[in-house]
Amino acid sequence: MAFTADFDQFKFPENAFQGKRVLITGSGKDGGIGQGLALAAAANGAEIVGVHFHSSYRDGFDMVDAMRERGVKAFAMQADVTNTRDLWASRSYVIEQMEGKGPDIVICNSGLTEKGYRFGRALPEIEGESRAERRARVRRDFIENLAESKLVMDTKIDGFVYMTHLWAGEAVYHSQPIQFVYISSMQSLEPGVAVPGYVVANWAVLRLPEVLRVNLGRASDMASACCLMLPFIRTGMTEEYADNPKVFGRWQPRMLETHEAAQAVAQLLSRPREELDLGNFKLRVEGSAEDIALKWSRVDLNISEQALD
Numbered sequence: 001m002a003f004t005a006d007f008d009q010f011k012f013p014e015n016a017f018q019g020k021r022v023l024i025t026g027s028g029k030d031g032g033i034g035q036g037l038a039l040a041a042a043a044n045g046a047e048i049v050g051v052h053f054h055s056s057y058r059d060g061f062d063m064v065d066a067m068r069e070r071g072v073k074a075f076a077m078q079a080d081v082t083n084t085r086d087l088w089a090s091r092s093y094v095i096e097q098m099e100g101k102g103p104d105i106v107i108c109n110s111g112l113t114e115k116g117y118r119f120g121r122a123l124p125e126i127e128g129e130s131r132a133e134r135r136a137r138v139r140r141d142f143i144e145n146l147a148e149s150k151l152v153m154d155t156k157i158d159g160f161v162y163m164t165h166l167w168a169g170e171a172v173y174h175s176q177p178i179q180f181v182y183i184s185s186m187q188s189l190e191p192g193v194a195v196p197g198y199v200v201a202n203w204a205v206l207r208l209p210e211v212l213r214v215n216l217g218r219a220s221d222m223a224s225a226c227c228l229m230l231p232f233i234r235t236g237m238t239e240e241y242a243d244n245p246k247v248f249g250r251w252q253p254r255m256l257e258t259h260e261a262a263q264a265v266a267q268l269l270s271r272p273r274e275e276l277d278l279g280n281f282k283l284r285v286e287g288s289a290e291d292i293a294l295k296w297s298r299v300d301l302n303i304s305e306q307a308l309d
Helices: 033-043 057-069 084-097 131-174 196-222 258-269
Strands: 021-024 048-053 074-078 105-108 178-185 223-230 280-287 292-299
Touching: 021 033, 033 048, 033 057, 033 105, 033 178, 033 258, 048 057, 048 084, 057 074, 074 084, 084 131, 105 131, 131 178, 131 196, 131 223, 178 196, 196 223, 223 258, 258 280, 258 292
Parallel strands: 021 048, 021 105, 048 074, 105 178, 178 223, 223 280
Antiparallel strands: 280 292
């Protein structure tokens, strides 16, 4: 692919990124939400934008070129966020590209989806299949399905934890405040069928802001963090469901476009940092397909305890 987005669609009145050094993981894929967030930063006054990708290098390089053509300071960063050595090796490069400083905002967006399987459900019988053949087929599917789930969870959970550990440490050491934004999904609260790894991964990251605060202790004022639970957005991973309201209809009248979601995120991040810190925020889509309204709500993960007899 190449860079196909309309840059002007990502120019918003919000000033969340004005003068900021912004690093967005998983932002190289053309048409993805990560790309939308990177373009939102680039089009709205970010000082420097770091575009991270692992395998989508062609799309990523094209987007960086498009940003530079518009006078935006941008750079490409290739790394496997689940590989600690690879990620550590990127540290000095990012600091160099950001002119000797670390990022002000890190948006952790890396993620994968699953082709889908019914978690815990036995495969249907095939007429005429021998017991040995069925055993072989079930074994193959079991291994392949869980390997896919593991990759999904590693990319989201490990990737977010590693990025946080790296850049929070740099921020504390250099006394440079930093803000982490973790991209999660509505499915973390309302699980969908056939995507167990995706649901578990997106639920897990909702605890990261509190984990970070507890571990930083007295230095916790140097880092703020929040999680954003997004609804269905039209990307390469969701395109096949764009006309299937049975998939997204429980949350929204239609799928959001990337520039719509990016503007909603920019609006939220325009709020004071201390207001967002430790928060989990859900983006609600209201209205009709022709006239939608996007609204944020704060979600409290309350834990209740009852003593057993």
